Amino acid sequence: MKKVFPLIVVLISLSVVGILFIQMSWIYNAIELKHEEFLREVDNSLKESKEAIQHQFLSKQTTQYVTRKAQQYFLENNFTSQIWFTKDELHGIIDGVLRENNVKQPFEFCILNIYKDPVFISDGFHVEDLQTAFPIGLATDNTSMNQETLYLSIHEDKNVVLRQMWWIIVASVIFTTIIVSAFVVTVRTLFNQKKISEIKSDFINNMTHELKTPLATISLAIDALTNEKVIHDTDKIKIYSSMIKEENKRMNKQVEKILQAARLEKEEIKLNLQKIDAHQAINKVADNLALQIQEKNGTLTLKLNATNPMIEADEVHFSNIIFNLLDNAMKYSLDAPHIDVETFAHGNGMLSIKVKDNGIGMDKETQARVFEKFYRAHTGNLHNVKGFGLGLSYVKAIVDAHLGRIKVESAPGKGSAFTITLPSA
Ligand code: ADP
Numbered sequence: 001m002k003k004v005f006p007l008i009v010v011l012i013s014l015s016v017v018g019i020l021f022i023q024m025s026w027i028y029n030a031i032e033l034k035h036e037e038f039l040r041e042v043d044n045s046l047k048e049s050k051e052a053i054q055h056q057f058l059s060k061q062t063t064q065y066v067t068r069k070a071q072q073y074f075l076e077n078n079f080t081s082q083i084w085f086t087k088d089e090l091h092g093i094i095d096g097v098l099r100e101n102n103v104k105q106p107f108e109f110c111i112l113n114i115y116k117d118p119v120f121i122s123d124g125f126h127v128e129d130l131q132t133a134f135p136i137g138l139a140t141d142n143t144s145m146n147q148e149t150l151y152l153s154i155h156e157d158k159n160v161v162l163r164q165m166w167w168i169i170v171a172s173v174i175f176t177t178i179i180v181s182a183f184v185v186t187v188r189t190l191f192n193q194k195k196i197s198e199i200k201s202d203f204i205n206n207m208t209h210e211l212k213t214p215l216a217t218i219s220l221a222i223d224a225l226t227n228e229k230v231i232h233d234t235d236k237i238k239i240y241s242s243m244i245k246e247e248n249k250r251m252n253k254q255v256e257k258i259l260q261a262a263r264l265e266k267e268e269i270k271l272n273l274q275k276i277d278a279h280q281a282i283n284k285v286a287d288n289l290a291l292q293i294q295e296k297n298g299t300l301t302l303k304l305n306a307t308n309p310m311i312e313a314d315e316v317h318f319s320n321i322i323f324n325l326l327d328n329a330m331k332y333s334l335d336a337p338h339i340d341v342e343t344f345a346h347g348n349g350m351l352s353i354k355v356k357d358n359g360i361g362m363d364k365e366t367q368a369r370v371f372e373k374f375y376r377a378h379t380g381n382l383h384n385v386k387g388f389g390l391g392l393s394y395v396k397a398i399v400d401a402h403l404g405r406i407k408v409e410s411a412p413g414k415g416s417a418f419t420i421t422l423p424s425a
Contacts, residue, residue, distance in 0.1 A: 005190065012183055016176070023172050031161045038156050041101045046136040046152060048097045053081065053138055053150075056093065060084050072140060079139035079146055081111055082119050090120060094152065107154040111138065114147050129153040199374045206376075206388055210254050214247035221247075254388075261373065261390045269401045271314040275425040278318070278351060279309040282341060285322045293330060298337035300326070306343040310425040311351050317398045318422075322353070324391040325418050329357035331385050332416070349424045350404075356417040362410040370408060371396040395420070 057079060058071055081090065094109055108125040110133075112118055133151035162169070221240040230236045263269075286300055293300050311318075322341075329339045340356040362370065366377040376389040399406045399420050410416035 009187060016179060016183070019179075020176060023176075027161070027165065027169065030165060031158075034161045035156065038103075041103050042134050042152065042154060045094075045098045045101045045103055046134055046150070048101070049094045049150065049152075050136050050138055052093045052097060053085070053090070054079070056089075057081070057084055075140050077146065079148070080119075081138060081148055082113075085120075087120050087122065091122060094150075098154075103154065105154055105157055107152060109133075109153065110151050112149050112151065119148055125151075125153055202376075203374050203388060207254075207258065210386055210388070211251060214251045217247045218244050257388060257390055257394075260394060261388070264394060264397045265373075269317075269397060271317065271401055273312050273314060275310055276313055276315050276318065277309050278311050278313075278343060278353065278422075279304045279306070281315060281319050282322055282343070282353065285319050285326060286341070289323070289326050289330070293337060293339070296330065296333075296336055298330070298333070298339065300339045300341070303340060303342045306345040306351055308345050308424055309343060309351065311422050312425040313402055313422060314398075317401075321395045321398050321420065322355075324395050325355040325420075328391060328418075329355055329359060329416075331387070333357060333359035345424065346421070350421045351424050352419055352421045354417055354419040356415065358415040361412045361414045361416055362408070363412050367408050367410055371406070 054075060058074070061074070090109070090111070094107065098104075098107065108122045108129065110118055110121040110125045110130075130151055133153040135149050135151050138148045138150050139146055221243045224230050225237065225240050230240070282302065282304065286302060290300065326339060326341070330337045335358075338358045340354075342354045342356070344352050344354075346352065362377060369375045370377070370392045372389075373393040374389040375393075376387060395418075396406055399422070402422050404420055404422040406418065406420045408416060408418050
């Protein structure tokens with residue numbers, strides 16, 4: 001997978017570049033072909049104009065030169081456009097021939113004699129046009145003295161190809177964009193899948209580790225219980241069985257946490273909304289954690305000053321989220337945790353609960369990701385902090401289900417504060 005993936009990316013990129021290159025060379029070839037066709041059409045038109053002018057010249061003569069040879073001789077020695085044609089007549093002849101040859105662009109012309117003096121010049125013809133104009137001798141080729149040269153100035157319409165092929169170009173731009181976008185989406189999805197599979201394997205490692213510790217303790221306790229010396233000592237039996245009970249409870253809690261996350265995944269949050277006193281619920285959770293905080297020489301200060309603490313919430317989920325926030329505040333502290341819980345009511349019928357700690361804090365990237373499922377930041381000096389990275393994603397899901405908000409303020413080394421805001425009852 002590691003090597004196939006970049007190879008696929010390179011191959012598809014090369015193919016897209018190749019397709020673009022082929023399309024561009026097609027368009028370039030089409031422009032070239034069109035240019036050659038234009039030159040051919042102009043060349044034909046010049047030859048046909050010459051023939052038409054010669055033909056009209058001969059038919060204007062009073063003496064009829066019936067044989068081809070006689071006509072040739074007359075053209076060679078007596079041809080001149082000057083006295084037999086007007087400018088408009090010549091314009092009409094050239095215009096007719098060009099139209100027959102499908103050349104529709106406007107044109108200008110001039111006729112110069114052998115000394116390069118102008119015989120006729122159309123109104124829009126400029127001297128510098130002589131550089132780019134297409135020339136043809138009007139009399140026969142072996143004429144020496146009375147040769148006149150017709151210069152046809154006509155601008156090639158370079159956009160004609162683009163105009164004819166516009167829908168092919170637009171379609172190919174659209175399809176190429178679709179291919180490139182689909183490619184980008186595919187690559188992104190593959191990267192996400194890779195990230196998810198990494199997160200999942202992290203989670204499995206984590207979970208195995210979390211469940212192994214209580215299992216090992218239980219196994220040791222059972223070994224002790226079967227020990228001859230212990231089996232007759234009721235006090236020890238009590239100690240070991242309560243140990244087993246405790247570890248069992250812990251494992252149950254872990255499994256419950258994982259099941260809770262799985263349930264959230266399926267969007268199965270069913271809230272049992274009631275009017276509850278947030279202060280009472282917070283006090284209950286705080287009482288449960290008081291012992292643990294004391295053991296760590298920490299303090300938990302409650303500043304429950306909101307005038308109206310009543311909220312419309314699910315009591316169990318609400319207690320769980322307060323517990324999770326307090327538990328994290330304790331877990332992510334290097335020294336004795338000092339935790340403040342504040343409540344304040346907003347004028348707009350919302351109640352905020354802020355849980356603030358003096359712990360390790362978080363950088364901006366962690367703050368942006370803490371509510372993602374399975375996300376766990378590297379906690380540096382804080383080793384052995386257990387968790388699945390599910391607590392805060394659960395908190396966020398429950399707050400969202402209550403149509404509330406959650407925000408985090410933190411700085412590395414300076415502690416963190418989580419504020420949840422829920423609708424008052
Ligand atoms: P867990 O605690 O099980 O790892 P959580 O979802 O509760 O999962 O938290 C996710 C991550 O957010 C934690 O791994 C930790 O890095 C960070 N975190 C959460 N709360 C705090 C806090 N109070 N102080 C510092 N970091 C925290």
